[in-house]
Amino acid sequence: MTLGPLEYLIVAFEGNQFSGEILTALHDAQEKGIIRVIDMLVIKKDEQGNVMALELSELSEEEARPFSFFAGGLLSIFEPDDVEITASEMPNNSAAGLLLIEDTWAIPLKKAILNAGAVARAGGLVAQEIVEAIEAEIEAEAAEKQQSAVKATE
DSSP states (O other), X not given: OOOOOEEEEEEEXXXXXXXXXXXXXXXXXXXXXXXXXXXXXXXXEOTTXXXXXXXXXXXXXXXXXXXXXXXXXXXOOOOHHHHHHHHHTSOSSEEEEEEEEEOGGGHHHHHHHHHTTOOOOOOTTSOHHHHHHHHHHHHHHHHHHHHHHHHHHO
């Protein structure tokens, strides 16, 4: 399996004011196959600086509703260090979405580079080891789904 380039995106809101317009644009880009959101966390920092990180499955039904188009498609990639680093940049009384996005539009280009015998290195902020770990996790998940489908037909 070939992954497109990966990028981290932090979308922060002072005062925890969130706009659904961003989610609409994110959903549209994913639906068009331009990107794929691989992981997402909601990070909240209260007025005293206490930090809480939540995966979508940990949000209340009302809080999770705008994110429903991600349901079932996210991997749990982020580590506590990712939350700590993100929160350190956030002011008190704010919230942020921490996303790991794959640029799926670039997969054909990456495949062409590899087929030509060239080397495609991870760019941006995501290390090659992380790309390889995510590729392995996605492949394992696909194999597990295929195995489940085979068992279901038996």
